[in-house]
Amino acid sequence: NAGVTQTPKFRVLKTGQSMTLLCAQDMNHEYMYWYRQDPGMGLRLIHYSVGEGTTAKGEVPDGYNVSRLKKQNFLLGLESAAPSQTSVYFCASSYTEREKLFFGSGTQLSVL
Amino acid sequence: GENVEQHPSTLSVQEGDSAVIKCTYSDSASNYFPWYKQELGKGPQLIIDIRSNVGEKKDQRIAVTLNKTAKHFSLHITETQPEDSAVYFCAASVPTSGTYKYIFGTGTRLKVLA
Numbered sequence: 363n364a365g366v367t368q369t370p371k372f373r374v375l376k377t378g379q380s381m382t383l384l385c386a387q388d389m390n391h392e393y394m395y396w397y398r399q400d401p402g403m404g405l406r407l408i409h410y411s412v413g414e415g416t417t418a419k420g421e422v423p424d425g426y427n428v429s430r431l432k433k434q435n436f437l438l439g440l441e442s443a444a445p446s447q448t449s450v451y452f453c454a455s456s457y458t459e460r461e462k463l464f465f466g467s468g469t470q471l472s473v474l
Numbered sequence: 475g476e477n478v479e480q481h482p483s484t485l486s487v488q489e490g491d492s493a494v495i496k497c498t499y500s501d502s503a504s505n506y507f508p509w510y511k512q513e514l515g516k517g518p519q520l521i522i523d524i525r526s527n528v529g530e531k532k533d534q535r536i537a538v539t540l541n542k543t544a545k546h547f548s549l550h551i552t553e554t555q556p557e558d559s560a561v562y563f564c565a566a567s568v569p570t571s572g573t574y575k576y577i578f579g580t581g582t583r584l585k586v587l588a
């Protein structure tokens with residue numbers, strides 16, 4: 363039982379490059395989330411999904427896009443990376459919207 | 475707007491002493507309050523949670539209290555051990571667009587000194 367798996371674990375990008383972060387969960391959870399974690403700012407919600415084929419904006423969605431084509435996968439895309447997007451990104455999932463969140467181990471992204 | 479304030483940002487205690495972390499929230503519609511522990515290089519993990527119809531919940535050395543009137547909740551760790559050293563985050567569920575989302579506090583770095 364892997365839980366929530368994020369790939370890659372580390373990535374370095376140049377300004378303007380694009381990339382996709384993959385999140386996969388094997389718990390049949392409906393809800394999936396992407397957060398970014400910056401020093402002194404806690405976890406901020408980027409986008410979330412309440413089920414397959416749905417996505418919605420969180421607190422800090424600018425510069426990111428997401429897709430949930432399959433229930434178990436939630437992709438986070440950066441079309442044109444900026445240094446302000448240097449952060450640690452966490453994916454999480456839950457069975458319902460007010461239940462325990464299961465987090466992945468994070469992706470450290472640096473944009474130069 | 476929606477906000478969760480968490481204090482202190484860092485906390486050092488001697489092994490065996492108690493630690494208390496406090497959070498306040500702004501949205502009175504919040505009704506679920508989880509606490510997460512994050513160890514270095516790992517994702518946060520739920521350690522305890524409380525719902526708005528309960529005032530206190532305990533799980534061995536960990537307890538959470540909720541004061542709905544004052545809109546604050548606290549994490550209490552008794553008999554602290556070195557393995558309790560980590561960053562702790564509080565969160566509050568907030569209704570939005572027909573569902574709920576979590577607003578997290580900014581975290582407390584707890585150091586337990588042996």
